[in-house]
Amino acid sequence: MLETEPDLSTRLFSHIDFTHGAVVAVSGGSDSTALLLLLKQHLDRTAPSVRLLAVTVDHGLRHGSAAEAQAVAKLCAERGIAHHTMVWVGNKPSAGLPAAAREARYRLLAEAARAHGIGLIVTGHTADDQAETVLMRQARDEPREFAETASRGLAGMAPATLYDWREWIIRPLLGTRRSALRDFLRREHVGWAEDPTNIDEAFERPRMRASLAGDSFRRMDDALALANQAAVERRRLGESAADLIRRFAGQPAIGLIRLDPRLLSAGVDRAAIYALRILLATAGGVAFLPDQARSEALFGRLKAGFLCATLSRTVVDFRRAGIFLRREARGLPPTAAAIDNTIWDGRRHITLDDSSGALLIAPLGSAATRRLAAAREETPQSLMRAASATEPSLWQAVENARSRGDEPARQGFAVRPVVAPFARFLPSFDLAPARAVAELIGAPPPPAPPFSGHSAG
Ligand SMILES: Nc1ncnc2c1ncn2[C@@H]1O[C@H](COP(=O)(O)OP(=O)(O)OP(=O)(O)O)[C@@H](O)[C@H]1O
Numbered sequence: 001m002l003e004t005e006p007d008l009s010t011r012l013f014s015h016i017d018f019t020h021g022a023v024v025a026v027s028g029g030s031d032s033t034a035l036l037l038l039l040k041q042h043l044d045r046t047a048p049s050v051r052l053l054a055v056t057v058d059h060g061l062r063h064g065s066a067a068e069a070q071a072v073a074k075l076c077a078e079r080g081i082a083h084h085t086m087v088w089v090g091n092k093p094s095a096g097l098p099a100a101a102r103e104a105r106y107r108l109l110a111e112a113a114r115a116h117g118i119g120l121i122v123t124g125h126t127a128d129d130q131a132e133t134v135l136m137r138q139a140r141d142e143p144r145e146f147a148e149t150a151s152r153g154l155a156g157m158a159p160a161t162l163y164d165w166r167e168w169i170i171r172p173l174l175g176t177r178r179s180a181l182r183d184f185l186r187r188e189h190v191g192w193a194e195d196p197t198n199i200d201e202a203f204e205r206p207r208m209r210a211s212l213a214g215d216s217f218r219r220m221d222d223a224l225a226l227a228n229q230a231a232v233e234r235r236r237l238g239e240s241a242a243d244l245i246r247r248f249a250g251q252p253a254i255g256l257i258r259l260d261p262r263l264l265s266a267g268v269d270r271a272a273i274y275a276l277r278i279l280l281a282t283a284g285g286v287a288f289l290p291d292q293a294r295s296e297a298l299f300g301r302l303k304a305g306f307l308c309a310t311l312s313r314t315v316v317d318f319r320r321a322g323i324f325l326r327r328e329a330r331g332l333p334p335t336a337a338a339i340d341n342t343i344w345d346g347r348r349h350i351t352l353d354d355s356s357g358a359l360l361i362a363p364l365g366s367a368a369t370r371r372l373a374a375a376r377e378e379t380p381q382s383l384m385r386a387a388s389a390t391e392p393s394l395w396q397a398v399e400n401a402r403s404r405g406d407e408p409a410r411q412g413f414a415v416r417p418v419v420a421p422f423a424r425f426l427p428s429f430d431l432a433p434a435r436a437v438a439e440l441i442g443a444p445p446p447p448a449p450p451f452s453g454h455s456a457g
Contacts, residue, residue: 021051032124034181154230158427240271256387284313285346
């Protein structure tokens, strides 16, 4: 049993629901090593039967990374904690390597969690990481005139982020200083690895870290206060946007979102623009929200009257019957072999019943749509057809892998809409609009965050 103040681990973990186990992401650095030992202490005391699995990702990028993973495995063996090393294999890009490594890291952590039936991933991001993140974003945002873009990012890392609409990643150390965690490890006589890339000032974060190291705590405290304030604003903005989506958005046909033009004069432009950005990204199947400035300009033009414009791969068609959003016909995925459990065009999750490998997936297309479309009340039929034509459909492969029969197959697969901008990462700040959009388009609701008593954010 570790000798440390139980108050620290109680404060860090007592509000988290660990019923379904936890994967702890342990790099072997000070923060995640302390996280692991504090969480183990907490669970030993409060819920010893909870499954705890430490996972180290070996990115294979540095000499010695395998030895670091082994050191974590050794510590875990000494402490009676299950441990797994996941190795990143495959192509490693020369450009954008940190982002690719991060992407691979979360994928591998989620794979480990799924393999063990665990729905929760815990990382060791600290208050220092948060301050660095916020200051880096502030430095990048400074030249921009649009305060909203800045304030969304200035919320920093969320205390919880839903990955792939499935696993919650939580960051319980966001309010804890790295120095406190290192003090704890020293008291416990536990060492840690120093990652040389953390001090390599060729990268932005180490530069920011170095610039903060020379400062008093003041600058860091100010950055954290700013993040807290921005997080509150971002949550509020999201709640207002969710409210507007529920009141003013409908889905008259799959792939076709209708906005009631009263949205334009609801008197809450900031929230309406945020709702519009989320819906544009959703309709277009884009992981990022469209640019704030362009969205504001589009909103202004909509206020001026009827128009047809494209933003974020989405056609915005304002006519007498309403404002309609649909995926533009350009740039749809080409005909390809259908693969089970994939996301098609960023918008549709495909599940196949058929494993023959003889099926193709392709946009339904306008010819087939004309045959299938049925008239529906006030929605212009031309728009319903245009929306349907961009939906995925399954075809029997004929002759070679690229050609297909005349009629789409009616069976053999299930299509589930996904909330594109939040499908990979849903920060808890944005839970309200993500839920509203899921209801609107018929996506499953996101699982509730693993916090007892109150909602995350
Ligand atoms: N190689 C690794 N194996 C397992 N977990 C890791 C690894 N690297 C980082 N982590 C997890 O991520 C946390 C943050 O690490 P670090 O600050 O180095 O990553 P980052 O790239 O800044 O974070 P992010 O994952 O948000 O981009 C660590 O405390 C740890 O929980």
